[in-house]
Amino acid sequence: DGGITQSPKYLFRKEGQNVTLSCEQNLNHDAMYWYRQDPGQGLRLIYYSQIVNDFQKGDIAEGYSVSREKKESFPLTVTSAQKNPTAFYLCASSSGGVGYNEQFFGPGTRLTVL
Amino acid sequence: DAKTTQPPSMDCAEGRAANLPCNHSTISGNEYVYWYRQIHSQGPQYIIHGLKNNETNEMASLIITEDRKSSTLILPHATLRDTAVYYCIVRVEASGTYKYIFGTGTRLKVLA
Numbered sequence: 001d002g003g004i005t006q007s008p009k010y011l012f013r014k015e016g017q018n019v020t021l022s023c024e025q026n027l028n029h030d031a032m033y034w035y036r037q038d039p040g041q042g043l044r045l046i047y048y049s050q051i052v053n054d055f056q057k058g059d060i061a062e063g064y065s066v067s068r069e070k071k072e073s074f075p076l077t078v079t080s081a082q083k084n085p086t087a088f089y090l091c092a093s094s095s096g097g098v099g100y101n102e103q104f105f106g107p108g109t110r111l112t113v114l
Numbered sequence: 115d116a117k118t119t120q121p122p123s124m125d126c127a128e129g130r131a132a133n134l135p136c137n138h139s140t141i142s143g144n145e146y147v148y149w150y151r152q153i154h155s156q157g158p159q160y161i162i163h164g165l166k167n168n169e170t171n172e173m174a175s176l177i178i179t180e181d182r183k184s185s186t187l188i189l190p191h192a193t194l195r196d197t198a199v200y201y202c203i204v205r206v207e208a209s210g211t212y213k214y215i216f217g218t219g220t221r222l223k224v225l226a
Contacts, residue, residue: 004157030211031211031212033213035216040218041218042201042216042217042218042219043158043201043214043216044216045213045214048208048211048213050209050210050211056208056209058213088155090157090158092157094211094212101205101212102148102160102163103160103214104160105157105158105159106157107156107157108155108156108157110155
C-alpha cells in the first residue's frame with residue numbers, strides 16, 4: 001500500500017532532550033512537509049523540502065531541524081531550543097509539480113514533553 | 115498569517131446539505147483554494163480544490179465566487195461520518211514548490 005507513515009504515534013520526552021520524529025513515504029513524491037498543530041488550531045508549516053538534499057524554513061522553524069538525505073524520508077528533530085514542543089506533528093508529501101498538487105498527510109505523532 | 119476566514123462551528127442535520135463558507139479576500143490570481151477535513155487526531159484528508167471554476171467530485175462541490183474572494187464547500191447529503199473540522203486553504207507558491215496556508219477551520223457537527 002502506498003502512503004505516508006509516521007512513528008511513533010505517541011512520544012514522551014523529558015524537557016531539555018532532543019527528539020526525532022520519523023516520516024517515510026513510498027508515493028515517489030518529490031516534496032515533503034512538516035506541520036505542527038496545537039489544540040483547536042490549524043496547521044502551521046515548520047519546514048518543507050522540494051527535493052533531496054534541499055529544504056526551506058516554514059513559518060515556525062525556530063527550535064526545529066530537518067534533513068532530506070533520501071527521497072522517501074524527511075525526519076524532524078525537535079531540539080531543546082523549542083520553547084513549547086508539546087503538540088501534534090503532521091508530515092505530508094506531494095508531487096510538487098505545478099497545477100494540481102494534493103498533499104497527502106500521515107497519521108501524525110503526538111509529542112508530549114514532561 | 116492566515117489567508118482564509120471560516121466560521122468556527124456549524125451544525126447540520128443528517129441527510130441535509132452542509133454549506134461551509136470561506137472568505138479569502140486577499141487571494142492572488144494564481145492561488146488555488148483547497149479544502150481538507152480532519153477527523154479528531156488524524157491527518158487531514160483532501161476533499162476538493164479549485165482556481166476559478168466551480169468543481170464537483172464524489173465527495174463534495176466547490177462554489178467559487180466570480181471575484182474569487184470567497185467560496186463555499188457543499189456536502190450534498192451529510193452523514194454522521196462527515197463530522198470533522200473542515201479547512202479552507204490557500205495554496206501559495208514558495209521556493210519552486212507550493213505550500214498551504216491553513217486557517218483555523220470550521221468544526222462541522224452532523225446531527226442525527
